[in-house]
Amino acid sequence: MTTGSLAALLAAERAVSPPRTARALWELTWGQRGIYEHFRRNGFAMSAAAVTVLWRLPQPCEPAVVQAALDHLVERHECLRTVYFDVSGAPLDPSNPAPTGRVRQQVEPADTVPAHVVTCGPDEVEDYAAHLLRMADEEFSFDPQDVSAMRVVMIATGDGVVAVAGVISHMAVDSFGVTTLAQEFDHCVRRALAGRPFDGLPPARQPRELVADETTVTAARANADTIRYFRSVLRDAPARFVSSGRSRSQLRASKVKGKSWTLQRSVDEIARRSSTAAPTVLSALLTAQLAELTGESRVLLRTLHARRHWFSGVSYVAPHSLPSLMLLDVPPRFEDLLAAARAAATTASSRADFDVCALNDLHAEKARAIGAALDGFILFNCWDMHVPAADADIPPRPTEVEVWPQAGILLDMQGEAAFWSQLEPGAIWVNFSCNEDLVGVDARTFLHHLEQFAASVADAPSSRLS
Structure with a gap:
């Protein structure tokens, strides 16, 4: 597989989501408001619309192990499965961005992270990953109605998956959050390899809980x-x-x-x-x-x-x-x-x-x-x-x-x-x-x-x- 086709995997057409059940609309936190305003001023297809990640595995794994760890992250963190609306309930239109104060978010049920597996030689892994991340950073655009904030490619050699490269919407995480996700992903993979459940992680706090904190008198x-x-x-x-x-x-x-x-x-x-x-x-x-x-x-x-x-x-x-x-x-x-x-x-x-x-x-x-x-x-x-x-x-x-x-x-x-x-x-x-x-x-x-x-x-x- 060529590096060009690797980039195409991340830029593939997003699947059409099924009709959604109406759920509560939450305001954005202060941190999310800053990211959205940055998008609104500069265009949703700006190079900073996504945060790129490259997670190396502690040892070669079966794709199912990696997929289970990724899906657990999405289940834990609502921001990885959130869509965005106007305060009126209408879907956001990237071609006509709503003012930041009118943007609301809706959490969707957990689903499988879009992932592809590519196989290469051990000496090609770093080149594959570097090219993939560079192209993804240049081509990713923020879609307010895309349920999955994360899409990845599992890079495998003959022994199994050795690394995960991908992009996460900047509306879902920033660099501090990516560090946390990397630690949790490594924890989950190690637990899976040991045949143990995904426990031992700290409680996950969600944006809707932080919104409540930001409306206090203090x-x-x-x-x-x-x-x-x-x-x-x-x-x-x-x-x-x-x-x-x-x-x-x-x-x-x-x-x-x-x-x-x-x-x-x-x-x-x-x-x-x-x-x-x-x-x-x-x-x-x-x-x-x-x-x-x-x-x-x-x-x-x-x-x-x-x-x-x-x-x-x-x-x-x-x-x-x-x-x-x-x-x-x-x-x-x-x-x-x-x-x-x-x-x-x-x-x-x-x-x-x-x-x-x-x-x-x-x-x-x-x-x-x-x-x-x-x-x-x-x-x-x-x-x-x-x-x-x-x-x-x-x-x-x-x-x-x-x-x-x-x-x-x-x-x-x-x-x-x-x-x-x-x-x-x-x-x-x-x-x-x-x-x-x-x-x-x-x-x-x-x-x-x-x-x-x-x-x-x-x-x-x-x-x-x-």
């Missing part, structure tokens, strides 16, 4: 406090980080995706020397470079956080990461910038409990006040970062860069700097897009400069910024 008070905080941050932020002042058709934008062993090594060294978390190191590096390229002494970033006031001992996979704002003054020395970034990250995390659509309203309010076009923020996003063991010895390799064909930037962002670790030993995966009119260089050059800057800081962390 939640309303936290929401109001955060809105006041965001308004003060936007008041003090440089206007160019809120809007370019140009129409979107006039903007020059570029996007790059790649793997950097150099950046990972530098970030690890800075984190080790300064006893600072790797995401904070990256935010400080990004801030310093943006300040240098824009000529500003103060930088505004929109960052993603898990909800601060979160429950423990409960499994929840629906979107619950919420954006906050970090406004950083850039001091003369990088070590001072690290300290400021640590404090700003703490403040931003403490404000990650609010109706995310309020931030969009405040952004529009700020843009109107300065009489500019509405472009969005620079989004900083960092997942699964860690400091490896001191004896980890990964040989240096050249940066692998792939320039994506979707060169534009999203309608609610001026750029995005997303970093992932642990996907490949010794490398940071970088997904960077930018408004070139803001930073003065294209995305690939920005990444190259960031690598050089990080290396110089790792060599002399107490030196002055220039």
